[in-house]
Amino acid sequence: MKIKPKQDMYNGISYNFFDNNSDKICFMFSGTGYSYDKPILYYSRLLVLELGYDVIQINYTFAQQQFEQEPQAISNMVYSVVNPIVEDFLQTKPYSHVIYIGKSLGTMPIIDFYMQRPSLIPANYVLFTPLLSLEHTLTNLLDKHAFLAIGTADPHYSQEKIAQLTSHKLSVFENLDHSLEIPSNIALTIQYCQSLMKQLKAFLQIN
Template sequence: MKIEKRSILTEGNKDIQYTHIQNNSQVICFMFSGSGYTYDKPLFYYSTMVMLENNFDVVHIHYSYNQSELNLPKDELANLIVEDVNPVVKEVIGNGDYDETIFLGKSLGTIPIISMFANDSIYSNSKMIILTPLLQHDLYYKRLLESKNKTLLVIGNVDTHYIPEKVTKLAEKTNFNIIEIVNANHSLDIEQLATSKSITALNDLITDLKDFISK
């Protein structure tokens, strides 16, 4: 295994750093962190472990946004994140020999997947793993509805972004596998402070993720 930390200068003159974990694989998983939910947090830590266990390559893209950027209109925020991450994806794929691409994001990190990669014909065969998407915002929800990619979507039913009618509508899509975790919040932890149940839920999720990427 080879781990390289690199950076790329975007057209907006922003320096975006990324970590490329290489197994000489023909499958690569690009991961997009949440706001404050970084790659050392449980969902990303164990998702990364699963990918490496399957001998896939993994890329962690490192970005951050201030409050004024996060408060931008939703389409502008989406464009901002896409402009930051797309050059990394293009560079890594352009320099590699990959037959399959997987995109995994949580919360804020689902925005570039939903807004670009899941609706780009170049990635029509890519698998999408959407953890706790921001379903309160109709723009992102509508773009999810348009996606034809094979998608695993995971959300807790006490997440503030859990909108039952929207989840039900997405579950009607034959290319979507929806996992609702009972009593899980936006971090997919079980409330109220249920440590053992949270660990069990995480274990179940990782098992589902393994099944999803193996099919």
């Protein structure tokens, strides 16, 4: 989808708005070192645009010392940055559906806040490499429903914890790291990326 983003600011935070003239919207939250031009988020954006959604990518950065807080405080920090933009857009027009897509750090506000409260409109949640090693993350995921993708070489992966997430659509890939890649095997990485996008498309079309 060749839609040029409109770049704007809200509360001093920049964001990219891909205007698909839609009544559906997708909010994307990146990881600390995994930006929106990296493969998984890049192709996810193209996919949701193909499915007819407007897309908002929120561009946040934090100083290293801010990550020395407790995990819940870090989640609160990210949420306090992204939520004003989310609420502003949801009040702009009567959207009929919303998708939240997060990668690593960007999954924290989704899991800890958006999934914990009733949504005023139908919502889907997409979690790329969530931080399952954090105890509160697993607790907040239990009995919820999201598309969750992670690799077995990710330091946050736990077979024991994944086994508890029976209410989720799980996409677990052998040997993929926290970037959902196998650095020594680019051809296989691309195959897994294609498989992931197919699974994600099926999830979003059904749910």
